[in-house]
Amino acid sequence: MAIICSFIWRKYLYNPNFAQHKLLAAVQTLKQLVSGELKGIVSLKISENLEIFPVEIFELADTLELLDLSSNRLVKLPADFGRLRNLKIFFCSDNLFKVLPEVLADCPFLDIVGFKSNMIEFIPSKALNINLRWLILTNNKLLKLPAEIGSCVKMQKLMLAGNRLRDLPKELQLCEHLSLLRISANELQYLPEWLLTMNRLAWLAFSGNDFNRNPIIKNIPVINLDELQFSDKLGEGASGIIYKASRIVDQVNVAVKIFKGDVTSDGYPEDEMNAYIQAGGHFGLVNLLGQIDAPEQGKRGLVMALIPSSFYNLGRPPSLASCTRDVFGDDILLSSKLLYKIALTIASVAEQLRSRGIIHGDLYAHNILIDNEGNTLFGDFGAASLYDLEDDAQTLQLEKIEVRAYGFLLDDLLSICQDSEDLLFRKEIMKLRDNCLSLDFSDRPSFNEIVMQLSHITLFPNINS
């Protein structure tokens, strides 16, 4: 059993084609742990309302690399936690911690730590393991981020949405590999200028702070719940549940997203609604038909066109190994023509968002749906933030940050496009990718320039055919 688990875990950790949720699906029991039957295991997940850290876990120290103690009632870790010397990943979400444990720094290989939805008010500077590359502290009560965050120079992904931060320490700039930052749903007074000059940042969410709290935008039709006939559940995201429904007046089938109301790892649902409404119509966006505003029933939502079943996700969310980069199954292969259509559509949507003062914040292949013709829909406004277009300097920097995310998308598209024809086209796209990813902001084109450059590529005969 232990050998099988060990094999499965390694397969998931090191094969970027496997998303993390598959890895985390296996749950073991305290009984199994205490009986010794888990000896040699690499990954352990126990969720049984534990109030005390089970000391038997130390017997797994020779092999244990992933420990998930989420959804328990823990308030502290043992002082000798560092005995888990092979631990790389520790999840402890939905517990009762008030302080981020200092002992996290004692595990020499620990680089992914998640304490989502605890009650953490304080991070002792010693708790920040300098190896961290992915830290999740979403939905806590943090008032302050210690200056020592700057020692975490390997940090790539920092999730701080849903706290009470009023400012950010300027030492965060020292985390020069920071690529993805979530600071939505806090109490920030302003967006620091230095943050927007961090040249590896590509995915940034900052909606719902004191400096940019926005009421719900109401310039689309309000549709009452009794105007719709609900049928199947179509899916569920972090922020809401999507149902299929039929408009009673004309029997047109639509999709309705009913928001759950809680803060997500990307921010508040109302900011997602606002960004989607503000985005307006575009052939690369799912058409928004109206909003549900039924506070007396505790329901807020959006009514959208129903996405045809011929569409599928272009990519899958990052794995534990890939951290900030999407992963792709072996089943997805693009022709140059499809690559071109996707790249142009997304650049065109991103340009429209920019012109309306929106940074999407999550420009990823896993948020893009395509069909076999290359028709492309860009979705998920969960991490989107609105900004003030009158602030020219900020507008420019925010666009350049999103352009870097677009550069990674081009890189992904190239990796799944093995067309050996159209080498000239491929070279052009590679050049565009490199400019979008440049660490020198001034090399990065604007989305408008990207659209123009791509439009010129249509001169190549094979692409237009």
Ligand SMILES: Nc1ncnc2c1ncn2[C@@H]1O[C@H](COP(=O)(O)OP(=O)(O)OP(=O)(O)O)[C@@H](O)[C@H]1O
């Ligand atoms: N307009 C639509 N038509 C048909 N199905 C939809 C529509 N919108 C969403 N869905 C379905 O609902 C699922 C959840 O969508 P949603 O946009 O809430 O979340 P997500 O972007 O997939 O996830 P998350 O927000 O957690 O990143 C989708 O994966 C899709 O299957």
